Amino acid sequence: MRPLRVAIVGATGIAGQQFVACLQEHPWFQLTALAASERSAGRSYEQALTDASGARRWWCEEEPSAAVLALPVQEATRLDLYTVDLVFSAVESEAARALESGYARTTPVISTASAFRNEPDVPLVVPGVNFDHLPLIQAQRRRRGWKGFIVPTPNCTATGLAVTLKPLHDRFGVRRVFMTSMQGISGAGRSPGVMALDIIDNIIPFIPGEEEKVERETKKVLGQAGEGGVEPASFAVSCTCTRAPVLEGHTEAVFVSLDRPASLTEVGEAFEAFGAELASQGLPSAPKHMIVVHRDPFRPQPRLDRDTEGGMATSVGRLREDRALENGIKYVLVSHNTKMGAAKGCVLLAEHLVKAGYIG
Amino acid sequence: MRPLRVAIVGATGIAGQQFVACLQEHPWFQLTALAASERSAGRSYEQALTDASGARRWWCEEEPSAAVLALPVQEATRLDLYTVDLVFSAVESEAARALESGYARTTPVISTASAFRNEPDVPLVVPGVNFDHLPLIQAQRRRRGWKGFIVPTPNCTATGLAVTLKPLHDRFGVRRVFMTSMQGISGAGRSPGVMALDIIDNIIPFIPGEEEKVERETKKVLGQAGEGGVEPASFAVSCTCTRAPVLEGHTEAVFVSLDRPASLTEVGEAFEAFGAELASQGLPSAPKHMIVVHRDPFRPQPRLDRDTEGGMATSVGRLREDRALENGIKYVLVSHNTKMGAAKGCVLLAEHLVKAGYIG
Amino acid sequence: MRPLRVAIVGATGIAGQQFVACLQEHPWFQLTALAASERSAGRSYEQALTDASGARRWWCEEEPSAAVLALPVQEATRLDLYTVDLVFSAVESEAARALESGYARTTPVISTASAFRNEPDVPLVVPGVNFDHLPLIQAQRRRRGWKGFIVPTPNCTATGLAVTLKPLHDRFGVRRVFMTSMQGISGAGRSPGVMALDIIDNIIPFIPGEEEKVERETKKVLGQAGEGGVEPASFAVSCTCTRAPVLEGHTEAVFVSLDRPASLTEVGEAFEAFGAELASQGLPSAPKHMIVVHRDPFRPQPRLDRDTEGGMATSVGRLREDRALENGIKYVLVSHNTKMGAAKGCVLLAEHLVKAGYIG
């Protein structure tokens, strides 16, 4: 298989950098183009990462390779698509609307942006959770007259929730969900991000727009895809999303009412059995286990567990009965917001799209 | 009124130090005795606070006065009660059982320890919330043949929850409560407390025994006191208690199902009207408002709001409808765990007991 | 004395907010005008503090009063000086050059900006350290034809160093200074400030321009003022300035070679005796002690000591001999970077200028 040539748009922000980290040595994809706003365009990636004081603004653990640093940064509105098989988009959502629909005329676009998540003909996909929504791509192409397409992934907080609710919903039915998140600061995305003066020794109890996204997107991901779009799952979701002094990794305390009674053993088994199919596909970024269940009651912890299976597994612990809910259970999850919940999740999605014949 | 002479038992720990901070310049109480374990006994308070490396282990913002530093530390099992009108107990719960029942033979004891919280003849009191449980003291004295008595305050996490549920329960009826706490580290109490290596850049999703305490104690505080004890409130409470990298102040995300529909305006009014009676009693440590309601969606934050009204008010914000619950509302609260939630709450309780004629 | 009417320019940034906190209830000064950049102009101060998401961007512990929140924000380039007796400037240094010289034509300007710090006819003043440089104001007015004048205070890191070196230099002579700072994040000033993603669990070993400022400004503050300007002190200063995960307060580890031998007792006495004259002037913002000396070797700590005497005292501890230097001593200091080191230091300077007849 010849490597597919990929572009990253929004390459200088945190999410874009995470794409670079995932793609610079990817066995299937060759990173051949970087794009960003006008401010960065025309400079090398190395120059574009360097701020006025001479510091390199780079936030990933993996250092960018010399080859990537030397790539020229194109202006996003003028990205040359002739030599690109696939676009990864990490742009801000306002810009995403025009940019992504422009790219999709000719080229597949996989995006972390929220711009198209709520369109009826756009599947909103968490890898390993709802690949069965992907056939909507055909309807999207037909309806919009595109040669390419757009598939976004959901909000990073919805991702961890959807991963854990999927096996519950499949086996026992989910009726109601109450969730409180304690989100890492890298989830605040692009510059300037969370100020240290705001978050050290503190919790910020509000993240604008986050709760609505989590509630809506979780239900779309777990819904039924049909001809005309996705019928959202019928369960109720209620969230409080907070920011905590944690560098990376979102922690979520979840309370779930199920349709049918389920013992904790059955729930634990449902979590652990989930994802075997994904693991068997041979995709380079897929975790061996979608969900890792901890028996130690002090786990999961974001610092210890965010990087489990390369940041692609969701760690679950503190599984208990919830007697205040009908058929109630409760648990805590940790999900890596910039890996499974953003760039690396998109890359895994792209791998599946290649395997399934949608790309390439 | 002559000042009442008070003792602090467990004076060297964080909770004990908070008692010292509240009592060293109190207008009604005179701090005349300090007690701790055998290790500290026979030394001055200053010596007892000094560790092997010469550092003073003191964690309150208010510095201890020279007079207090000079007080001798007595051994808790041999505390001289002849010159003491009232004992504040901040000892660990295992030790509390024997110590507090010994003191109570002759002397009133107000305690942050959990040892007696679940006894039927022991009122569990949050100041301003359930002073109507205090007549149980008579039954306690009769039954146990004590001249004194024991009144504990609940777990610090239950305190903030009970303060906010009380006006809801009185006006609209509370049916179900789901709560996730993000607790400050000073709540971990006595040495060695939370290790920095465990909590920096992290969330710890488990605090042993905490959830059971919050669930049980919240229902006792909001229950009905009768002759034979307290009938716990009948609503269901389900919690997940976590530790966050916050120095002080507990943040709680609360989801409540009410018995009757209530608009957010009505709920806000119920919160703000609550506590007027307490404020009118002229107690030195009472807050002017039991609950302060924030309209700014980014509040309450523990660093900014924990010290509201001297750490005695509970700050509430993010009041929203919860459509996943019948008559559902949700909100976030911040409560100061070592002030209203521990020592200073006990001192306020003592002030009320004096005013109401139970002490002195 | 009628209150002097004062304006704050750069009122929306952290330093500007600290001016608001100091001035909104000041006994001598009446805050009558606020100015900022074009973006904020024409809005109330409350509106100008509110960001796109509806959050109030306010970083001081003291809340702004209703009266201040209602003040209109003027554009800095069009500040109406007819009703202002004194301008406090907290603008960024590039903007300060034109703005401050404009104001100074008619009105005294006290500034935290660095724009004029190195001009020969501009005194660079730390309150209580070098008021004897103030007569330079006459030369400045003559030379520039101004009715007003400009007096800046030095960089916040230089302030703590100059305060502690002054009594050493006066008594024993300072020959060489080596200093490493661990600076709080509020010192990074205006938006966006230090990102949490950069500083949690980290030390940043470089603050652009800081070391040069500390070295040059410390020597100017401790220099000799004459007709033609200030002859900098002749000692050598070498610094490494780092940023630490501390909200406020700069910690500095200082190694000093003195001209003459001095015992630790003599040095401690020099520190403690320093500032008595300032304290005797009756200035509202003056600390009772310029320097507070700790014997506990674990002090000073920025969290515990930054607010000593309202943030206006410099805390010194760990005083030791340094055998690697001739007549060497070493110590650690903590200085509040946004109080003594910025806004409140300027207000204290203004109080002295009023008392000394330069203003009003």
Place this chain on the structure above:
Amino acid sequence: MRPLRVAIVGATGIAGQQFVACLQEHPWFQLTALAASERSAGRSYEQALTDASGARRWWCEEEPSAAVLALPVQEATRLDLYTVDLVFSAVESEAARALESGYARTTPVISTASAFRNEPDVPLVVPGVNFDHLPLIQAQRRRRGWKGFIVPTPNCTATGLAVTLKPLHDRFGVRRVFMTSMQGISGAGRSPGVMALDIIDNIIPFIPGEEEKVERETKKVLGQAGEGGVEPASFAVSCTCTRAPVLEGHTEAVFVSLDRPASLTEVGEAFEAFGAELASQGLPSAPKHMIVVHRDPFRPQPRLDRDTEGGMATSVGRLREDRALENGIKYVLVSHNTKMGAAKGCVLLAEHLVKAGYIG
């Protein structure tokens, strides 16, 4: 080569755990025995790591293997040495004196404890810096009548300093050193370590005994070994050691006066050339570069650079002239305190001792 059987004493503390992490999959060493205090003895390692609340107290990134968790923990005073070729000691220094001299009668001991560091016949060794001190082992054995021997590594803060001073001393001569450390909290070693309540939003300016150790041990490591012991280097070292809210990695700001003038280019070359010999020995734990020099002025940072070359390289940046010192230079270094500065440094030392024929 048959694998050498090794024991870890003090296996339950942080330093001991780091030994486990380094040794459980080591190509040359087989971890066959674990020992700790009486409290842990007789339990499996897994049980010994579990605290009263059921939490596993484990602080390394690498998880312990199932095989290690199943190993029985022996009591340190009764460690069975018949089946052990080498002992790694991570015990507290008071206990180390008796334990290590007991083991050394029959078996080589490599230790992070300070007990024997100052003995004249005991080489104090930083791998790659002063292997030429190892022949002292012969004198030690003769004098004490031991079949084994003791070689300690220095304090973790001295290690980073010694690594960077060594190439300077060899090429230009070191005359005077001023150093301020900002040390990570894992350096506080064994339980209970640094309390979160003490260090969040704070700097602690004192670490008992640390400065004396750094000053003395740096000079011994860089001294001349002869028949009768080590003649310490003659340069002067002066330190201020502080604790910062950093999980791991010690940052040190260093000011050095050299004997001879050296350009920054020469100094940089000396740093980068250092360690080539060590790298050529084929030791599994050796870094390819002892010192990594950063040109980006914002580096080194402990979070980004502590793990360079597996935590075994010392990162240096901010190399500048120091005009306040004769032939002065200054720089900042980051060294991993529990890897190169403790357990993994000992393992590297052991690898060299094997290669050089001292063990096995």
